[in-house]
């Protein structure tokens with residue numbers, strides 16, 4: 406399996422508009438973070454997690470040719486506002502399966518009403534085949550690739566983390582319920598939310614992310630959804646062995 410971190414930034418992206426801080430003015434490419442998204446490739450199948458607000462740019466950057474499925478974690482703008490940009494893939498390959506939980510579908514159908522209740526005909530609308538995922542119920546997206554949706558809590562909002570065999574992606578969370586903790590054991594590679602150093606009501610900060618990593622003991626972990634409070638080179642010194650800040654374009658074999 407190959408994992409590509411397409412975006413590792415918080416909802417504003419980094420640099421943040423109008424900010425002159427040390428991270429936003431950094432020359433280090435690892436301090437330039439688009440909105441979070443990850444690409445999973447397995448046995449010729451390509452799966453995208455979240456159509457981020459920067460999806461078009463991310464797809465062009467990695468030379469994306471096709472997608473076999475899109476999984477949605479939750480319906481916040483930074484994670485879904487690129488949905489319309491699946492159209493060039495629809496034009497070439499037809500409709501695309503999109504997977505989200507019931508709550509996210511309610512919001513996606515409202516926000517993208519023109520897609521699901523079209524009143525405009527003749528133009529190129531996104532072609533979506535809707536699938537509803539259920540917490541803890543695994544499904545297969547490619548031969549030998551089992552995907553398990555696992556609920557995590559983002560402030561008060563239940564959000565979907567996804568486990569793909571021995572890799573798991575858990576962004577936008579402030580708490581991992583006990584049943585999900587059990588579902589995240591025995592991981593080879595883990596990508597988890599780490600917004601900043603200081604506490605936050607709807608995201609993990611570094612201390613809380615490290616506490617979950619300590620409890621789950623994946624072989625290696627990459628932190629994501631990173632705000633400008635964290636500067637890659639400067640703050641990497643704070644991380645224990647086996648834990649790194651993710652950065653845009655990072656490719657991981659697992």
Ligand SMILES: [Zn+2]
Nearest residue numbers: 416481483577
């Ligand atoms: Zn987010």
Ligand SMILES: [Zn+2]
Nearest residue numbers: 424426429633
């Ligand atoms: Zn800044």
Ligand SMILES: [Zn+2]
Nearest residue numbers: 479481559577
């Ligand atoms: Zn969110």
